[in-house]
Amino acid sequence: MLGVGAAMTLAAWNDSEYGTATFTAGRFDIVGATDGATFSSHATAGAAAALSFTVAPTAMVPGTTTYALFSVKTANPSAAGTLQLTAGTPGGTGLASYLTYGVRLVPTAATPSLSCTAVTYAAASASTSVVVADGSALTVSGAPTTTVPQAVTANGGTQLNYCVAVTLPTTAANGAQGLTMTQTWQIQGTSS
Numbered sequence: 001m002l003g004v005g006a007a008m009t010l011a012a013w014n015d016s017e018y019g020t021a022t023f024t025a026g027r028f029d030i031v032g033a034t035d036g037a038t039f040s041s042h043a044t045a046g047a048a049a050a051l052s053f054t055v056a057p058t059a060m061v062p063g064t065t066t067y068a069l070f071s072v073k074t075a076n077p078s079a080a081g082t083l084q085l086t087a088g089t090p091g092g093t094g095l096a097s098y099l100t101y102g103v104r105l106v107p108t109a110a111t112p113s114l115s116c117t118a119v120t121y122a123a124a125s126a127s128t129s130v131v132v133a134d135g136s137a138l139t140v141s142g143a144p145t146t147t148v149p150q151a152v153t154a155n156g157g158t159q160l161n162y163c164v165a166v167t168l169p170t171t172a173a174n175g176a177q178g179l180t181m182t183q184t185w186q187i188q189g190t191s192s
Helices: 118-123
Strands: 030-033 064-074 081-087 100-106 130-136 159-168 185-191
Touching: 030 185, 064 118, 064 185, 081 130, 100 118, 118 159, 130 159
Parallel strands: none
Antiparallel strands: 030 064, 064 159, 081 185, 100 130, 100 159
């Protein structure tokens, strides 16, 4: 008997497909301007932007209200988000207990001269633009976005203009004379 042995090799064909991706976290960054146009970062209380009030805060007498603008938007690049104003603890020699304030959002002007004055403050609708109610103590923070939509779009697309009105009421006692006050407000941004 003769045996014939045959060795067979089976060939298998194959193929592969691969997919890959690189992930990078986006950023959320807001910037502010005291003139509504020249934006930069003021990321800490020590680097806070100096607000330019219409009446020199050193010249306030009973019945005086002074106004200042602080505009905020997202940087480019940045994700969109929401903003909320928070009042810091006033410093100084006690004038804060006599002062009151309010904050409203004023629209971005069609002209380059965006302003925060008695006229623009009064023109801002009391029902849709109030961030802090008139007559509030300086320690009162802005309401969350329940009453005023304080949303900023990505990449600097939406600019919010906070008009701050600080008042020394007509009822301020003689004891207010010569006192000082320092206040820092924070605009806290949260990405969405």
